[in-house]
């Protein structure tokens with residue numbers, strides 16, 4: 001058994017979205033509420049971190065280090081986790097220190113994380129140096145990679161898929177935001193292992209289609225190895241759409257704003273400007289283009305991110321929306 005610390009509020013509910021379905025004249029839609037996993041306002045990282053933390057504990061870690069964007073949900077959830085388990089937390093965030101605390105960055109501070117800022121191109125080397133330094137200082141650091149997307153973290157979405165199957169909702173498609181790839185890799189791995197009939201469609205947040213397909217396929221292979229159930233998967237088997245990259249990572253455009261409004265106004269559901277807003281925008285556009293058959297059933301896997309709605313950078317875009 002691969003060790004796991006149980007933190008998440010599971011199983012997360014699946015809800016139908018009848019008013020969104022009607023508004024889009026589309027296939028029947030559901031939402032899997034992984035924005036409600038608990039741990040510092042929830043999101044998909046809670047499931048991954050259950051495995052990362054168990055590994056950190058097995059290594060005798062006293063400090064958790066991780067890395068991400070200024071408004072990283074992963075870093076915010078890691079900071080909450082560290083606080084809850086009495087560990088120190090060091091976050092390497094891309095950006096600069098003169099940002100006003102808001103959204104996830106405000107929460108990082110409330111959870112007591114130590115924050116190191118680095119330019120985007122330098123953050124990986126700053127991260128590695130910080131790890132080395134923490135080691136030399138006797139802080140017993142344990143490093144979690146970007147998005148907790150290694151084989152360990154990906155296990156969180158292998159078990160998430162098993163949970164989804166056990167909830168008994170028969171769907172043809174899972175649509176999910178995909179970036180550092182662990183979420184989609186875990187779902188795709190478990191879908192394949194269980195012989196599931198449906199498809200897992202990742203809407204890419206920040207990479208071209210072949211790049212993300214490769215990344216997901218590689219993580220599937222690594223994770224299957226870790227589970228002792230080796231499996232070959234080719235990048236072409238992984239369903240990725242990268243038509244919705246917009247202005248790039250973290251840039252909220254009209255498509256994301258419209259998707260956020262539509263979910264809010266038809267279902268009272270909150271998305272986020274970076275991940276779920278973009279993935280929902282992709283799903284909405286695909287529905288309008290007739291990509292899904294009308295008798296098909298689709299679940300939008302909500303991965304969280306809601307605190308980013310309150311980040312300063314998105315306020316004018318969201319409030320000027322009518």
Ligand SMILES: *Cc1c(COP(=O)(O)O)cnc(C)c1O
Pocket residue numbers: 043044045073074147149177178179180181182183184272275276303304305306
């Ligand atoms: C990290 C994150 C994702 C992407 O998950 P990956 O496993 O990195 O592909 C999607 N949505 C939200 C809200 C996230 O924080």
